[in-house]
Amino acid sequence: MSDVASRASVSPSTVSLFLRRPEAVSSSVGRVIARAIDDLGYVPSLVAGGLAAASSRVVSVIVPSVRNAFFAETVSALQADLARERLNVLLGHTEYDLDEEEALVRTALSWRAAAIVLTGLTHTAGTRRLLQASATPVVEIWELGGPQIDMAVGFDHALVGETAARHLVERGRRKLLFVGARMADDRRAAARCSGFLATAAHLGVEAAAMEHPGPATVEIGPLLLAQALRAHPDVDGMAFSNDHLALGALFECQRRKIDVPQRLALLGFGDLGFSSVSNPPLTTIKPSGELIGQEVARLIRRAVESDEHTPGISIDTHHVLVQRLTT
Amino acid sequence: MSDVASRASVSPSTVSLFLRRPEAVSSSVGRVIARAIDDLGYVPSLVAGGLAAASSRVVSVIVPSVRNAFFAETVSALQADLARERLNVLLGHTEYDLDEEEALVRTALSWRAAAIVLTGLTHTAGTRRLLQASATPVVEIWELGGPQIDMAVGFDHALVGETAARHLVERGRRKLLFVGARMADDRRAAARCSGFLATAAHLGVEAAAMEHPGPATVEIGPLLLAQALRAHPDVDGMAFSNDHLALGALFECQRRKIDVPQRLALLGFGDLGFSSVSNPPLTTIKPSGELIGQEVARLIRRAVESDEHTPGISIDTHHVLVQRLTT
DNA sequence: GTGAAAGCGCTAACAT
DNA sequence: ATGTTAGCGCTTTCAC
Numbered sequence: 152m153s154d155v156a157s158r159a160s161v162s163p164s165t166v167s168l169f170l171r172r173p174e175a176v177s178s179s180v181g182r183v184i185a186r187a188i189d190d191l192g193y194v195p196s197l198v199a200g201g202l203a204a205a206s207s208r209v210v211s212v213i214v215p216s217v218r219n220a221f222f223a224e225t226v227s228a229l230q231a232d233l234a235r236e237r238l239n240v241l242l243g244h245t246e247y248d249l250d251e252e253e254a255l256v257r258t259a260l261s262w263r264a265a266a267i268v269l270t271g272l273t274h275t276a277g278t279r280r281l282l283q284a285s286a287t288p289v290v291e292i293w294e295l296g297g298p299q300i301d302m303a304v305g306f307d308h309a310l311v312g313e314t315a316a317r318h319l320v321e322r323g324r325r326k327l328l329f330v331g332a333r334m335a336d337d338r339r340a341a342a343r344c345s346g347f348l349a350t351a352a353h354l355g356v357e358a359a360a361m362e363h364p365g366p367a368t369v370e371i372g373p374l375l376l377a378q379a380l381r382a383h384p385d386v387d388g389m390a391f392s393n394d395h396l397a398l399g400a401l402f403e404c405q406r407r408k409i410d411v412p413q414r415l416a417l418l419g420f421g422d423l424g425f426s427s428v429s430n431p432p433l434t435t436i437k438p439s440g441e442l443i444g445q446e447v448a449r450l451i452r453r454a455v456e457s458d459e460h461t462p463g464i465s466i467d468t469h470h471v472l473v474q475r476l477t478t
Numbered sequence: 479m480s481d482v483a484s485r486a487s488v489s490p491s492t493v494s495l496f497l498r499r500p501e502a503v504s505s506s507v508g509r510v511i512a513r514a515i516d517d518l519g520y521v522p523s524l525v526a527g528g529l530a531a532a533s534s535r536v537v538s539v540i541v542p543s544v545r546n547a548f549f550a551e552t553v554s555a556l557q558a559d560l561a562r563e564r565l566n567v568l569l570g571h572t573e574y575d576l577d578e579e580e581a582l583v584r585t586a587l588s589w590r591a592a593a594i595v596l597t598g599l600t601h602t603a604g605t606r607r608l609l610q611a612s613a614t615p616v617v618e619i620w621e622l623g624g625p626q627i628d629m630a631v632g633f634d635h636a637l638v639g640e641t642a643a644r645h646l647v648e649r650g651r652r653k654l655l656f657v658g659a660r661m662a663d664d665r666r667a668a669a670r671c672s673g674f675l676a677t678a679a680h681l682g683v684e685a686a687a688m689e690h691p692g693p694a695t696v697e698i699g700p701l702l703l704a705q706a707l708r709a710h711p712d713v714d715g716m717a718f719s720n721d722h723l724a725l726g727a728l729f730e731c732q733r734r735k736i737d738v739p740q741r742l743a744l745l746g747f748g749d750l751g752f753s754s755v756s757n758p759p760l761t762t763i764k765p766s767g768e769l770i771g772q773e774v775a776r777l778i779r780r781a782v783e784s785d786e787h788t789p790g791i792s793i794d795t796h797h798v799l800v801q802r803l804t805t
Numbered sequence: 806g807t808g809a810a811a812g813c814g815c816t817a818a819c820a821t
Numbered sequence: 822a823t824g825t826t827a828g829c830g831c832t833t834t835c836a837c
Contacts, residue, residue, distance in 0.1 A: 152815065162824045167816060177822060192611050197588040198528045199814035202829050207525055209568075217544045218554045227545045230571050239585060241536075242569040244557050258566060261524040284519050369752040398752060405757050425696040425725060425752070430732050479831065489808045494832060504806060526830035529813050 152195070158187040170195055201263065210451060211259030212268045213243040213252055215337075220423055221393075221440045222270065225292060228444025229268070236452055238265065245270070247336035253278045260285055266451045272297040273338050288454040290447050293438075294339055295465055303465040304446045308339045311436055311470050312346025315390040315418055318434075320354050322478050324388030324416055327351050327358035330375050330400070331392035332367035340367070340392040343420065347390055359383060367392055372399015373406075387415060388478070394419035394426050394435055401429060401477065417477040431476035442468045479522070485514040497522055528590065537778055538586030539595045540570040540579060542664075547750055548767045549597065552619060555771025556595070563779055565592060572597070574663035580605045587612055593778045599624040600665050615781040617774050620765075621666055622792055630792040631773045635666045638763055638797050639673025642717040642745055645761075647681050649805050651715030651743055654678050654685035657702050657727070658719035659694035667694070667719040670747065674717055686710060694719055699726015700733075714742060715805070721746035721753050721762055728756060728804065744804040758803035769795045 156163040161180060169176045169184045176184070187193075201207035210233055214222040230240045241262060243255035253275045259267045260281060266288040269278075272295075282289050282300055289301035296307040312329070319327055329348065334341040344360050351358030361379055363371050375396060379386060391397040397419035404411050411417055411431065419426060422437035446466050454460035483490040488507060496503045496511045503511070514520075528534035537560055541549040557567045568589060570582035580602045586594045587608060593615040596605075599622075609616050609627055616628035623634040639656070646654055656675065661668040671687050678685030688706055690698050702723060706713060718724040724746035731738050738744055738758060746753060749764035773793050781787035 163814090164816080164825080165823055168823085171816085175822080180822080192608075194584065194587045194608070194612075196529075196590060196814055197585075198525060198534055198590050199829090200816070201525045202523075202529050202831085203814075203816040205816090205829065212569075216554055217550045218547070220545070220547075223544045223550050226569070227543055227571060230569060231573070234570070234582075237585075239589070240569045242539075242553070242557060242567045243561070244554060246558070255561075257521060258524075258564075260521045262566070263523060263525050281519075281521070285521075370755055373755055395751065399755055402752075402755050402757055424722065425729075428697055428700055428726055428729050430729055490830090491809080491832080492807055495807085498832085502806080507806080523830055526813090527832070529815080530830075530832040532813065532832090 152193070154191055155184065155187045155193050158191060159183045205263070207263045207265060208238050209241050209262050209264045210238050210266045210268065211241045211243065211255070211262065211264040213245060213255045213259070214270045215247045216244050217242070221293070221421060221438070224440030225444040225447075228441045229448050232445055232448030233451065236455070238451070238455065247333070249273065249275045249278070253281070256281055260287065265455045266290065268292060268447055268451075269300075270294075271338055272299055272303070274300070288451065288460050290450055292443055292447055294342075295467055299463070299465065301462050302450050302460065304443050304450065304468060306438055306468050306470050308342035309346030309349070311420065311438070312343040312348070312390075313350040314436060314470065314472055315343070315420075316347045316350035316354065316356075316358065318472055318478060319388035319390065319416055319418060320351070320356050322388070322412070322416055325356055326383065326386045326388065327356055328379055328383055328386045328389045329358065329360040329392075330362070330379060330389055330396060331360065332363040332365060332371060332396060334362050334392070337367075337392070343392060367396050369395045369399040372396045372401070373403035376400040376403040388418070389415065390418045390420075392420060394421040394423040394433060397433055397435070397477075398425060398429060401433065405430070412476065412478050422473050426473075427475065434475045434478040435473050437471045437473050439468050479520070481518055482511065482514045482520050485518060486510045532590070533592060534590045535565050536568050536589050536591045537565050537593045537595065538568045538570065538582070538589065538591040540572060540582045540586070541597045542574045543571050544569070548620070548748060548765070551767030552771040552774075555768045556775050559772055559775030560778065563782070565778070565782065574660070576600065576602045576605070580608070583608055587614065592782045593617065595619060595774055595778075596627075597621075598665055599626055599630070601627070615778065615787050617777055619770050619774055621669075622794055626790070626792060628789050629777050629787065631770050631777065631795060633765055633795050633797050635669035636673030636676070638747065638765070639670040639675070639717075640677040641763055641797065641799055642670070642747075643674045643677035643681065643683075643685065645799055645805060646715035646717065646743055646745060647678070647683050649715070649739070649743055652683055653710065653713045653715065654683055655706055655710055655713045655716045656685065656687040656719075657689070657706060657716055657723060658687070659690040659692060659698060659723060661689050661719070664694075664719070670719060694723050696722045696726040699723045699728070700730035703727040703730040715745070716742065717745045717747075719747060721748040721750040721760060724760055724762070724804075725752060725756060728760065732757070739803065739805050749800050753800075754802065761802045761805040762800050764798045764800050766795050
């Protein structure tokens, strides 16, 4: 920056000012500085800038995994929105490990992140302590309905389970099954399951749950369907913890010539790309990962710009039942 | 850090040393420092550290989008591997816009990134200039077979096209079609297409190409299939630029009762989760996004640790044909 | 094995 | 509108 300053025959602080608020510098001087920057190929250091300003333009985003289409959507929307404010996304994956999450939070704090985005409401005590001590704005995403650290954007998963159960019952189903994967790790899937079972009980309909220890992929859908039919031969309505599982099950139904939805109704979660074009198109419940990303960006923007945020605020992005032909 | 130092009755530089190389400090002093850190809830500043050491523990990863399962896989594997070396991933999305990429590279340089990961071999002149001037290790991923800036990890997409064409011809197909999406932006899909057409010509088999302007999603698969059959009623072998498209087309074939693979062979690219369980299971060509991520992590680790890297190195992760039942 | 001192490249009062 | 000055919180010689 000094090199630029001497080349433009101004002081370093004028260069700094020009970089941060060009309109505060006279346009003639501005032009000379811009030229000097260009000639020298000068790239300002955000590291030094962050240290001096005691605020970094980094937002730490911590999700289970971007391989999961839900989180990929949120991260993508969030990154795009934040980039417009010249905020950078530092990405971390927990792989559903809360201790890993704590380590990532520690790193975020080390970067003096302008804000931290966490997935879900369940965290270690250490994570909470670190965050509470730091005064960094925190947004918890993809879950609502529990005690939150600071701000939250998401929806209530128990309510999703309720919608699923109600819908299947309305479609005349009387032997329900909720099928999930890795629900010990995925607290949100577990919440959908509980909501489902509670609602079925409330409606006086028989319901059970079943799960696979592996990740919720299309490949295990057929396995789970087979297992389900073995354990509950008379099941007539199944809700899956996501569309991948449902699609796999649907494939297996085709192979077994099980009539969907006559003999068996299938309900997914996520409204992923393939759901509208499968045979038959999959009825599913749609959350909006993109909307979550946008709302989070809005909250962070406010917190960073005006240095004022509303602790305790929660934004409900809701869910929508998308009725198609598998129910 | 001074607070920690006074509480532990040592000098700040001893605390610093302890943090970076605990074994260089006597264990008794180490214990006292560790206690002080804990008591005070001290979290070291990577910003100040980066400035003082003139090297930040950040790796900038710039991909078109993590919504794309291919890049999600690579980013995920890369982040996991780098985290072990306490390197953090700064994520950027170009959405296939090369100017956006240049802006992200500028940001990466501003962070004094320890390394920069770029997707593909096509970049603006400005991007090349910035990178060449900076001496930052650069890894270009997901593409091989052109001039590279520094290191590269990926595979040759023209060869993928060749494999596709050869395979279809071997399966007795004589009217070939390559179906892609957004190939003006997606240079790699375009390369697969060229390789496909060139090989078909070489083998003396009729072949054409067709494309959709939108993104390569399952939903447009049916559209493209319809369009293809209209323009080329006698086509008997189709290669798609990815499995999403192929799956959509497969769904449409089911609806139209087109016998796959008898009447029409379908070949995908990507080996995504659903490909092994669709009806029938999809023949596809498998790249390894995960392997790419791991190899990139290895190169970056070397470059960061030993400060020595091999400019010009290229690592071929190859591709594999996964024969299933749609061809 | 530990400490003193200099500085990394900026920002932000404040003065002019 | 521009310049002067004093740090931001660390790392890294170098000396002890």
